Amino acid sequence: MRIGKGMNVKELEVKYGLPSEVKFCKICNIINQRPNSVNEYEHNPKSQKKTIGFDEDGICSACRNKETQHENIDWKQREKELMDICDRYRKTDGSYDCIAPGSGGKDSIFAAHLLKYKYGMHPLTVTWSPHLYTDIGWKNFQNWLHIGGFDNFLFTPNGRVHRLLTRLSVINLLHPFQPFIMGQKTFVAKMCAKFDIPLAFYGEMPGEYGTTEASDGGSEKKFSDKPGSGFSKDVANGKDVRDLYLGGVQSGEIIEKYDVDMNDLLAYFPLDYSVYEEKEIDVYYLGYFIKWDPQECYYYSVENAGFEANPVRTEGTYSKYNSLDDKIDGFNYYTGFIKFGMGRAMQDAAQEIRNKKITTEEGKALIKKFDGEFPKRYYKEFLSYIDMEDEEFRQLCDKFRSEHLWAKVNGEWKRRHTVNGDGVDD
Numbered sequence: 001m002r003i004g005k006g007m008n009v010k011e012l013e014v015k016y017g018l019p020s021e022v023k024f025c026k027i028c029n030i031i032n033q034r035p036n037s038v039n040e041y042e043h044n045p046k047s048q049k050k051t052i053g054f055d056e057d058g059i060c061s062a063c064r065n066k067e068t069q070h071e072n073i074d075w076k077q078r079e080k081e082l083m084d085i086c087d088r089y090r091k092t093d094g095s096y097d098c099i100a101p102g103s104g105g106k107d108s109i110f111a112a113h114l115l116k117y118k119y120g121m122h123p124l125t126v127t128w129s130p131h132l133y134t135d136i137g138w139k140n141f142q143n144w145l146h147i148g149g150f151d152n153f154l155f156t157p158n159g160r161v162h163r164l165l166t167r168l169s170v171i172n173l174l175h176p177f178q179p180f181i182m183g184q185k186t187f188v189a190k191m192c193a194k195f196d197i198p199l200a201f202y203g204e205m206p207g208e209y210g211t212t213e214a215s216d217g218g219s220e221k222k223f224s225d226k227p228g229s230g231f232s233k234d235v236a237n238g239k240d241v242r243d244l245y246l247g248g249v250q251s252g253e254i255i256e257k258y259d260v261d262m263n264d265l266l267a268y269f270p271l272d273y274s275v276y277e278e279k280e281i282d283v284y285y286l287g288y289f290i291k292w293d294p295q296e297c298y299y300y301s302v303e304n305a306g307f308e309a310n311p312v313r314t315e316g317t318y319s320k321y322n323s324l325d326d327k328i329d330g331f332n333y334y335t336g337f338i339k340f341g342m343g344r345a346m347q348d349a350a351q352e353i354r355n356k357k358i359t360t361e362e363g364k365a366l367i368k369k370f371d372g373e374f375p376k377r378y379y380k381e382f383l384s385y386i387d388m389e390d391e392e393f394r395q396l397c398d399k400f401r402s403e404h405l406w407a408k409v410n411g412e413w414k415r416r417h418t419v420n421g422d423g424v425d426d
């Protein structure tokens with residue numbers, strides 16, 4: 001490895017506790033800077049990231065997990081387990097027996113449809129609204145209900161406060177999705193409590209990278225973690241809910257500084273832990289019980305709920321059907337590219353390589369072509385949403401670039417290392 005510009009690699013500043021040596025998985029091309037799972041409730045500006053594991057052969061934990069999964073899982077047995085759970089909870093008195101969350105994307109359509117029409121459940125679908133619906137996202141959401149055939153509860157948090165929190169989160173964390181994710185995570189359990197429905201199903205398992213919190217079978221997760229339960233236990237033990245970080249600022253400070261009522265932040269706070277216990281709420285991952293293939297979800301939702309892919313390619317990647325309902329979405333991926341060197345194409349390709357849809361080499365070519373592409377289609381709306389000027393946002397991005405990932409060459413930011421081996425220091 002050549003050491004760029006006479007600079008010792010060890011002297012380069014490394015932000016967020018990322019690994020100082022940059023590596024790419026030999027199978028799926030994912031970068032070793034990718035954060036593992038992030039506990040959003042402790043997401044203050046100084047928190048350090050835990051990154052995904054790589055073994056001595058240079059293979060990431062997600063690829064290793066996938067290998068074991070392909071070899072060892074008895075999917076018939078898993079499906080039987082799911083049917084047993086459905087039999088235990090199924091209602092025949094006309095009431096709902098489970099909650100199926102989603103925004104009307106291909107995965108949520110697939111999950112809800114399967115529960116209702118294959119396993120004979122009576123799901124209430126619930127939706128934590130995107131920041132700004134895209135036209136195609138809204139249409140797919142409506143089709144989910146009108147063609148797929150579901151009852152739905154759409155919850156939209158206070159738009160003024162949501163914008164403020166998103167702005168703070170961009171300024172403090174360069175993470176436009178943190179408030180959204182916090183609200184979304186705790187939303188499902190809250191709906192379970194509200195409607196007295198103790199069973200809910202997420203779709204795909206999030207633990208493909210082998211989260212350390214996996215409570216069930218290592219990287220494999222049957223149950224969702226109870227979102228914010230650690231924090232709500234703390235609250236029960238006297239910790240102040242005002243200590244909770246939203247957008248990198250403690251809630252108490254937000255209330256005082258920005259003229260926000262405690263009530264306007266409720267949607268982001270975790271469910272009281274005692275409610276989980278009292279109501280015996282269980283949230284499962286459907287992906288534990290049935291083989292989850294994003295491409296199959298897409299075909300299924302086209303056929304059964306009138307799902308439509310984007311007529312244009314999603315910026316930053318090559319696909320047309322992955323998370324396309326929120327105008328802010330592209331910026332969530334773009335900021336990840338700035339902070340961790342991991343764009344949207346890299347994530348999409350890694351998943352498709354593991355599912356054996358494309359090869360490692362094809363993935364590399366797609367990454368070279370699309371990764372880190374600036375999402376300009378909704379840039380104006382994004383800036384207006386977070387009340388920021390172009391120049392301010394670009395300067396912020398630069399502030400969050402870690403020196404061990406980025407070098408400025410002739411006034412232009414270049415990556416020091418790429419999976420294609422054409423970085424400044426490769």
Ligand SMILES: [Zn+2]
Pocket residue numbers: 025026027028029030059060061062063064
């Ligand atoms: Zn990998």
